Amino acid sequence: MLNLSGFRILNMTLAERVILAIKHSRKSQREIAGEIGISPGALTLWKTGETKDIKSTHLHKAAKALGVHPEWLATGKGEMLAPNLGAAIQTPWRPVVVINSDEDIEHDVIAIPRYTVKASAGNGEPVLEIDTKGQPNYCRGGWAKRNGYKAEDLFSIVANGDSMEPTIPNGASLIVHKQNEIVSGKVHVICKGNECYVKRLILQMDGSLLARSDNRENYKDMELRPEDPETLHIVGQVVSVSFNL
Known part of the structure; x- marks a missing residue:
């Protein structure tokens, strides 16, 4: 058997997809909710399964914030990750330190x-x-x-x-x-x-x-x-x- 470390792949619920996407994004729940335009409490309802469907007005913003395909997030069909997530984050140059010992x-x-x-x-x-x-x-x-x-x-x-x-x-x-x-x-x-x-x-x-x-x-x-x-x-x-x- 493949070692999938507890991931449930077949028949994933919306709540399971949201939890997996949040973990992949490595963002805080507050940060994600802010990007979508909802409250952190509303996002919690997605995670617990109390919300069965994501409103169409929130779906694309949620997918963009989480870095996943809207179709996968809404239905579980297709590939999870969305391509072309935007320009790379620019970070300042740092000096290279040579370690000899x-x-x-x-x-x-x-x-x-x-x-x-x-x-x-x-x-x-x-x-x-x-x-x-x-x-x-x-x-x-x-x-x-x-x-x-x-x-x-x-x-x-x-x-x-x-x-x-x-x-x-x-x-x-x-x-x-x-x-x-x-x-x-x-x-x-x-x-x-x-x-x-x-x-x-x-x-x-x-x-x-x-x-x-x-x-x-x-x-x-x-x-x-x-x-x-x-x-x-x-x-x-x-x-x-x-x-x-």
Whole structure:
């Protein structure tokens, strides 16, 4: 059976879709309600199922605020995530700090160990081994805290291959947050059988998953179904990508 970590995919109710979309958006309930033009209490009624239908006057604003397709939000049909969510958020330039040794690490900087990920035989959990030859990655503690990441749940790996280009070039350094839950549309590290992959996972309404490569010209979607004999393990979600131009 596929490990969907408690997500109910078949026959999702409006309340379940709203809860999943809010979690994906990573916005506060007050912020979302403000963008829609309703009260936080009204949004709570959507989450609890007391509101059975979203008014047409609110549907498109809600979908835009949550970053999902209006049709999926209203009916559960089609893909969840909406493309072209607008221009990227502009952030100010920050200086690059070169770290030559552990003594150079600032107080707010977290050293993230580099791992190798291996799929174990049979249905056992994937094995994470510290790559003693690789250099650790680093991130700011404030960034990890804002996103709800604990230092002990972060690890780094190096991308191998071109299946996720241009998003993730070969040799890019990835920071992964260890978790077994799926965030539809996001890039995850997964293991199936004796193979491990970095793929974008897309939840389907029939209970299946699509493991998609961003390099779709050269790689086909891999469909993962609940009845597949090989167990799928979710190692974690890729939360940061860095590479040299």
